[in-house]
Amino acid sequence: xxxxxxxxxxxxxxxxxxxxxxxxxxxxxxxxxxxxLPRAPSLLLAQRRAFSNNKILVExxxxxxxxxxxxxxxxxxxxxxxxxxxxxISLEKLENNRGCRGVIFTSAIPKVFSSGLDITExxxxxTEHYAxxxxxxxxxxxxxxGSNMVTVAAINGSSPxxxxxxxxxxxxxxxxxxxxxxxxxxxxxxxxxxxxWFKDTFVNxxxxxxxxxxxxxxxxxxxxxxxxxxxxxELVPEEKLQDKAAAVIAQWLxxxxxxxxxxxxxxxxxxxxxxxxxxxxxxxxxxxxxTKESIQKSLHMYMEMLKKKKG
Amino acid sequence: xxxxxxxxxxxxxxxxxxxxxxxxxxxxxxxxxxxxLPRAPSLLLAQRRAFSNNKILVExxxxxxxxxxxxxxxxxxxxxxxxxxxxxISLEKLENNRGCRGVIFTSAIPKVFSSGLDITExxxxxTEHYAxxxxxxxxxxxxxxGSNMVTVAAINGSSPxxxxxxxxxxxxxxxxxxxxxxxxxxxxxxxxxxxxWFKDTFVNxxxxxxxxxxxxxxxxxxxxxxxxxxxxxELVPEEKLQDKAAAVIAQWLxxxxxxxxxxxxxxxxxxxxxxxxxxxxxxxxxxxxxTKESIQKSLHMYMEMLKKKKG
Amino acid sequence: xxxxxxxxxxxxxxxxxxxxxxxxxxxxxxxxxxxxLPRAPSLLLAQRRAFSNNKILVExxxxxxxxxxxxxxxxxxxxxxxxxxxxxISLEKLENNRGCRGVIFTSAIPKVFSSGLDITExxxxxTEHYAxxxxxxxxxxxxxxGSNMVTVAAINGSSPxxxxxxxxxxxxxxxxxxxxxxxxxxxxxxxxxxxxWFKDTFVNxxxxxxxxxxxxxxxxxxxxxxxxxxxxxELVPEEKLQDKAAAVIAQWLxxxxxxxxxxxxxxxxxxxxxxxxxxxxxxxxxxxxxTKESIQKSLHMYMEMLKKKKG
Numbered sequence: 001x002x003x004x005x006x007x008x009x010x011x012x013x014x015x016x017x018x019x020x021x022x023x024x025x026x027x028x029x030x031x032x033x034x035x036x037l038p039r040a041p042s043l044l045l046a047q048r049r050a051f052s053n054n055k056i057l058v059e060x061x062x063x064x065x066x067x068x069x070x071x072x073x074x075x076x077x078x079x080x081x082x083x084x085x086x087x088x089i090s091l092e093k094l095e096n097n098r099g100c101r102g103v104i105f106t107s108a109i110p111k112v113f114s115s116g117l118d119i120t121e122x123x124x125x126x127t128e129h130y131a132x133x134x135x136x137x138x139x140x141x142x143x144x145x146g147s148n149m150v151t152v153a154a155i156n157g158s159s160p161x162x163x164x165x166x167x168x169x170x171x172x173x174x175x176x177x178x179x180x181x182x183x184x185x186x187x188x189x190x191x192x193x194x195x196x197w198f199k200d201t202f203v204n205x206x207x208x209x210x211x212x213x214x215x216x217x218x219x220x221x222x223x224x225x226x227x228x229x230x231x232x233x234e235l236v237p238e239e240k241l242q243d244k245a246a247a248v249i250a251q252w253l254x255x256x257x258x259x260x261x262x263x264x265x266x267x268x269x270x271x272x273x274x275x276x277x278x279x280x281x282x283x284x285x286x287x288x289x290x291t292k293e294s295i296q297k298s299l300h301m302y303m304e305m306l307k308k309k310k311g
Numbered sequence: 312x313x314x315x316x317x318x319x320x321x322x323x324x325x326x327x328x329x330x331x332x333x334x335x336x337x338x339x340x341x342x343x344x345x346x347x348l349p350r351a352p353s354l355l356l357a358q359r360r361a362f363s364n365n366k367i368l369v370e371x372x373x374x375x376x377x378x379x380x381x382x383x384x385x386x387x388x389x390x391x392x393x394x395x396x397x398x399x400i401s402l403e404k405l406e407n408n409r410g411c412r413g414v415i416f417t418s419a420i421p422k423v424f425s426s427g428l429d430i431t432e433x434x435x436x437x438t439e440h441y442a443x444x445x446x447x448x449x450x451x452x453x454x455x456x457g458s459n460m461v462t463v464a465a466i467n468g469s470s471p472x473x474x475x476x477x478x479x480x481x482x483x484x485x486x487x488x489x490x491x492x493x494x495x496x497x498x499x500x501x502x503x504x505x506x507x508w509f510k511d512t513f514v515n516x517x518x519x520x521x522x523x524x525x526x527x528x529x530x531x532x533x534x535x536x537x538x539x540x541x542x543x544x545e546l547v548p549e550e551k552l553q554d555k556a557a558a559v560i561a562q563w564l565x566x567x568x569x570x571x572x573x574x575x576x577x578x579x580x581x582x583x584x585x586x587x588x589x590x591x592x593x594x595x596x597x598x599x600x601x602t603k604e605s606i607q608k609s610l611h612m613y614m615e616m617l618k619k620k621k622g
Numbered sequence: 623x624x625x626x627x628x629x630x631x632x633x634x635x636x637x638x639x640x641x642x643x644x645x646x647x648x649x650x651x652x653x654x655x656x657x658x659l660p661r662a663p664s665l666l667l668a669q670r671r672a673f674s675n676n677k678i679l680v681e682x683x684x685x686x687x688x689x690x691x692x693x694x695x696x697x698x699x700x701x702x703x704x705x706x707x708x709x710x711i712s713l714e715k716l717e718n719n720r721g722c723r724g725v726i727f728t729s730a731i732p733k734v735f736s737s738g739l740d741i742t743e744x745x746x747x748x749t750e751h752y753a754x755x756x757x758x759x760x761x762x763x764x765x766x767x768g769s770n771m772v773t774v775a776a777i778n779g780s781s782p783x784x785x786x787x788x789x790x791x792x793x794x795x796x797x798x799x800x801x802x803x804x805x806x807x808x809x810x811x812x813x814x815x816x817x818x819w820f821k822d823t824f825v826n827x828x829x830x831x832x833x834x835x836x837x838x839x840x841x842x843x844x845x846x847x848x849x850x851x852x853x854x855x856e857l858v859p860e861e862k863l864q865d866k867a868a869a870v871i872a873q874w875l876x877x878x879x880x881x882x883x884x885x886x887x888x889x890x891x892x893x894x895x896x897x898x899x900x901x902x903x904x905x906x907x908x909x910x911x912x913t914k915e916s917i918q919k920s921l922h923m924y925m926e927m928l929k930k931k932k933g
Contacts, residue, residue, distance in 0.1 A: 171527065191878040193885050204519045208826045209852060212889040216793065216882050217874060230520060252528060256502040256609070260527050263504050267523040298878070482838065515830045541831060563839060567813040567920070571838050574815050578834040 055083045057108060058090050065101040066249050067094050068242075072108035076115035079162045081129075083118070084136035091143050101257065102150035102249035105166060106242065107157050111181070116161030119306075122290050123299050134286040137162065138279060141197060144169040146272050148261045150252040154245040156238055159183040160220055161194075167232070168201045171264070172248050175223045177235035183226050188218035191298040193289070195282060200271040206230050366394045368419060369401050376412040377560050378405050379553075383419035387426035390473045392440075394429070395447035402454050412568065413461035413560035416477060417553065418468050422492070427472030430617075433601050434610050445597040448473065449590060452508060455480040457583050459572045461563040465556040467549055470494040471531055472505075478543070479512045482575070483559050486534045488546035494537050499529035502609040503600070506593060511582040517541050677705045679730060680712050687723040688871050689716050690864075694730035698737035701784045703751075705740070706758035713765050723879065724772035724871035727788060728864065729779050733803070738783030741928075744912050745921050756908040759784065760901060763819060766791040768894050770883045772874040776867040778860055781805040782842055783816075789854070790823045793886070794870050797845045799857035805848050810840035813920040815911070817904060822893040828852050 055073040060066075069090060071077040079087075094100045107113045121133045144151060144166060153167035155175040164183050167173050175181065185202055187194045194202075194215055203211045210229050214221070226232045236244045252260065275282065289295060366384040371377075380401060382388040390398075405411045418424045432444045455462060455477060464478035466486040475494050478484050486492065496513055498505045505513075505526055514522045521540050525532070537543045547555045563571070586593060600606060677695040682688075691712060693699040701709075716722045729735045743755045766773060766788060775789035777797040786805050789795050797803065807824055809816045816824075816837055825833045832851050836843070848854045858866045874882065897904065911917060 172524070188877050188881040188885050191881045193881050193888065196888060199888055204523070206520070207518055207829055208889070209828070212826070212886075213794070213855075215885045215889065216877065218877055218881075233524075255499050255527065255529055258605075259499040259502045259504050259529075263499055263526045264523075266504065266507060266510055267519070267526065294880075483835070515834070517831070518829055544835075566810050566838065566840055569916075570810040570813045570815050570840075574810055574837045575834075577815065577818060577821055578830070578837065 055086050056090050058094070060094070060097070060100055061246075062099055064246065064250065065099055065253065066246055067100050067103045069094075069103055069105050070108040071105070071114055074109060076112045077107055077109055077163070078115045078118040079137065079140070079166075080118035081121055081133050081136055084133075084140050088136070088139050088143055091147070095143075095147060095149060100149065101253050102152070103147075104152050104154050104242070104245045104249065105144075105170065106154035106245070109157065112157040112163075113153075113155045113159035113181075113183075114163030114166060115158075116163045116165075119299055119303055123296065123303065127287055127291070130287045130290055131283050134283045135279075138197075138275060138282065141165060141169055141201070142272060142275065145201060145268055146265075148257075148264075150249050150260075152245045152249055154241045155181070155183060155232065156241050157181055158220075160186050161190075164231075165198050165201065168205055171252065173232040174241060174244050174248065175226060175232040175235050176238035176241055177223055178238060179222050179224055181223050182220040183223070183231060184218070184220040185215055186218040186220050188216060189220075190218075190302055192295065195286070197271065197275045197282075200274065204268075204271060366397050367401050369405070371405070371408070371411055373410055375557065375561065376410055376564065377557055378411050378414045380405075380414055380416050381419040382416070382425055385420060387423045388418055388420055388474070389426045389429040390448065390451070390477075391429035392432055392444050392447055395444075395451050399447070399450050399454055402458070406454075406458060406460060411460065412564050413463070414458075415463050415465050415553070415556045415560065416455075416481065417465040417556070421468065423468040423474075424464075424466045424470035424492075424494075425474030425477060426469075427474045427476075430610055430614055434607065434614060438598055438602070441598045441601055442594050445594045446590075449508075449586060449593065452476060452480055452512070453583060453586065456512060456579055457576075459568075459575075461560050461571075463556045463560055465552045466492070466494065466543065467552055468492055469531075471497050472501075475542075476509050476512065479516050482563065484543040485552060485555050485559065486537060486543040486546050487549035487552055488534055489549060490533050490535055492534050493531040494534070494542060495529070495531040496526055497529040497531050499527060500531075501529075501613055503606065506597070508582065508586045508593075511585065515579075515582065677708050678712050680716070682716070682719070682722055683868075684721055686868065686872065687721055687875065688868055689722050689725045691716075691725055691727050692730040693727070693736055696731060698734045699729055699731055699785070700737045700740040701759065701762070701788075702740035703743055703755045703758055706755075706762050710758070710761050710765055713769070717765075717769060717771060722771065723875050724774070725769075726774050726776050726864070726867045726871065727792065728776040728867070732779065734779040734785075735775075735777045735781035735803075735805075736785030736788060737780075738785045738787075741921055741925055745918065745925065749909055749913070752909045752912055753905050756905045757901075760819075760897060760904065763787060763791055763823070764894060764897065767823060767890055768887075770879075770886075772871050772882075774867045774871055776863045777803070777805060777854065778863050779803055780842075782808050783812075786853075787820050787823065790827050793874065795854040796863060796866050796870065797848060797854040797857050798860035798863055799845055800860060801844050801846055803845050804842040805845070805853060806840070806842040807837055808840040808842050810838060811842075812840075812924055814917065817908070819893065819897045819904075822896065826890075826893065 055071070057068075057070040057072055059068045059070070061068075069087075071083075073080070073083050077083075091103070094103055117137060122130070125133075151170040151172075153170040153173045155167055155173060157176070158181050159167055160183070164185050167183065175183065185194045185198055187198075199211065199215065202215065206214070206229055213219075214229075221229065221231055223232070223235055227235050234244075290299075366382070368379075368381040368383055370379045370381070372379075380398075384391070384394050388394075402414070405414055428448060433441070436444075462481040462483075464481040464484045466478055466484060468487070469492050470478055471494070475496050478494065486494065496505050496509055498509075510522065510526060513526065517525070517540055524530075525540070532540065532542055534543070534546055538546050545555075601610075677693070679690075679692040679694055681690045681692070683690075691709075693705075695702070695705050699705075713725070716725055739759060744752070747755075772794075773792040774794045774796065775792040777789055777795060779798070780803050781789055782805070786807050789805065797805065807816050807820055809820075821833065821837065824837065828836070828851055835841075836851070843851065843853055845854070845857055849857050856866075912921075
């Protein structure tokens with residue numbers, strides 16, 4: 001159960017090393033349906049357990065073909081480079097596993113689904129680090145938004161910024177009906193700007209007008225409000241969240257895989273392609289933005305504030 | 312009242328033979344408003360009655376300028392090649408008739424508006440047949456979605472797949488408030504995928520999020536649900552459907568034709584142009600998809616199931 | 623307090639004379655945040671009061687940084703060339719004033735917010751005049767839709783056509799809850815067609831389906847209906863309109879300017895760019911449309927009808 005050496009895990013996020021960095025898996029997945037083609041190397045399958053007890057707990061119900069990825073990276077499931085790398089490897093293994101057709105994302109941490117991008121990855125680091133980190137963020141989105149599996153977010157806690165993006169990238173969003181939990185792309189509140197593909201994903205879910213207002217105000221919407229604006233599809237009592245998520249996936253899986261996957265691709269392809277076409281440019285934009293002294297200062301102040309809150 | 316020979320009717324659907332296959336009539340219609348330009352050849356007008364008692368009953372109220380196209384192709388108004396050819400010729404004649412400014416599409420068959428594309432046209436046929444059939448489906452959509460007339464669907468029965476597309480292509484949709492009637496693009500249920508222009512038309516009516524979910528699940532929405540998601544504009548008791556449709560058209564016709572038509576074209580042009588630009592490619596896509604052995608098998612099983620249901 | 627000579631005011635609207643006609647200010651505004659760059663020439667600031675008592679009353683609350691532009695061009699705040707020129711100059715001065723971060727548009731005329739484009743500018747005038755007028759209409763939209771300031775429409779009266787466009791171009795719309803007040807892009811009612819950028823702006827607010835139907839019918843929506851379809855964001859009693867607008871702006875201004883402005887630009891850039899890229903073509907389209915004898919006749923009849931109504 002030894003974890004893969006961090007250096008290896010990080011190398012995976014570099015361009016050209018493993019297919020993790022190529023086009024999102026979804027568009028190539030048809031290959032696994034051709035019985036004559038080679039399967040994913042068993043090395044990846046062997047790695048599975050290695051990761052399952054690290055930052056993400058992966059459970060696969062072989063009867064239903066539904067996996068659950070439980071985010072358990074205390075204190076708040078922030079999306080660090082290590083977390084993202086493990087996330088993408090875990091997801092790829094499920095994507096390559098014929099026995100798995102649907103996946104539920106949920107949190108093992110009380111009250112928080114995911115707090116979004118890990119700010120420490122964006123403060124006082126090298127340009128190379130920023131590039132590697134941002135590529136991993138892109139990778140997470142490309143893999144989830146383009147997944148051939150049915151993806152459901154079981155949002156059992158608050159879910160700002162990158163946490164909201166993860167939920168938005170799924171096929172369906174169910175949130176615990178707790179008015180204390182909130183969700184939204186609140187980047188503007190921190191003085192930063194959601195990248196265009198966060199915005200595209202948001203617009204595809206809630207429409208242009210709601211997205212424009214919510215993004216400019218950096219809104220965090222309470223669960224009932226999130227339902228009202230269509231940011232989540234339904235609210236259920238927290239104890240029924242997992243059952244409901246499994247029931248929803250079962251409903252989606254009743255459709256022929258091939259037709260469902262091609263339909264999903266048709267709906268999402270233009271937005272996915274836009275990032276694929278501008279990926280390096282997007283990384284450069286991120287670097288030049290995040291290395292601005294004013295942005296560094298503002299992120300630093302935000303982190304200090306968080307530390308004081310804890311203390 | 313003899314029907315046009317099928318060979319002639321079919322020739323009409325071939326490229327370059329008659330204007331039926333050219334750009335949708337709407338963009339050329341301004342011509343009829345220039346008194347100096349030639350009108351449509353009277354041959355087409357002479358054909359009118361020949362078709363009116365075949366698969367579609369066309370009635371024109373000369374006082375109001377409102378025509379009704381009653382689909383009456385038992386048992387379920389499926390969109391066969393013959394049906395589509397007659398549909399397009401009938402619609403073109405109305406489009407070229409200055410006395411006609413609006414058209415209501417409705418069904419003369421109880422409980423069904425249209426069951427969508429005729430599956431027998433897609434099973435065990437020649438490549439040439441598939442091409443001819445698909446061109447006719449495209450033609451129906453190009454003509455209705457791009458029509459200069461005010462178009463209203465009076466949906467007096469269930470309306471899956473291609474039947475739903477016909478309704479979506481109108482300016483306004485009124486459905487009988489019978490919860491047993493359903494409507495939707497349920498292609499995914501049959502293991503097939505709605506083409507991109509079905510999707511574009513759907514997104515323009517219900518928005519991206521509703522379309523994404525509904526298409527992936529192949530949803531058939533009951534009348535009340537169709538109203539709730541904006542797939543239809545209103546529900547009325549079935550016996551009031553025709554009167555309501557006529558009243559709606561009269562309201563739309565109160566606007567100056569020229570301004571209304573240019574506005575409609577502005578809203579729909581990009582989506583129409585997209586198919587016009589990729590029409591042959593779309594036909595090839597259809598052929599290569601439909602000739603897959605797995606698809607043929609799945610359609611064949613579906614047809615056998617339908618036969619047993621009847622038997 | 624002498625008004626700038628009309629000839630000067632008009633020259634401002636010509637291409638290449640002043641930055642008024644260049645790309646919308648918003649994209650260049652970042653300049654003012656770089657302390658090393660030159661500020662707008664003080665000539666413009668000196669002009670300020672000259673305009674403030676003409677057709678638009680500009681008040682700036684220096685404490686809050688919120689300006690109010692009160693339209694007061696009797697009888698109905700129609701958007702004449704003079705009005706538009708003054709509007710753009712006033713807005714540019716606010717945009718260049720660091721002390722001003724938000725602006726409320728409202729009317730000083732009872733019962734009407736703005737009646738839209740001044741029809742007398744479109745009747746029996748020279749081609750040069752039509753070009754100058756249309757460029758000024760474009761300019762108003764480019765400046766408001768692309769403004770870096772927080773913009774709120776406090777709609778205290780009816781607001782057809784161009785008046786509706788002004789409101790649609792803001793970040794937020796609050797309307798007096800008077801069911802007698804109406805708002806909409808009713809161009810089709812006059813036999814004319816809203817240009818593509820009116821349409822794009824409308825679609826971004828209410829979505830494709832609502833826009834398609836509303837534009838084709840030339841709908842004027844009552845205040846409650848406007849709220850229901852999302853054309854306005856909220857209704858308040860007329861006497862509370864100004865306070866509410868100021869409170870909303872304060873809420874938006876609580877966000878860091880830089881992040882809010884970049885986010886707004888990201889949401890609106892593609893639509894703004896489309897007009898910038900086709901600006902001269904759009905002017906030519908307007909001229910060739912408006913000089914049609916049928917359109918002139920129809921506008922003339924409309925004006926006669928308005929005169930009789932008054933008489």
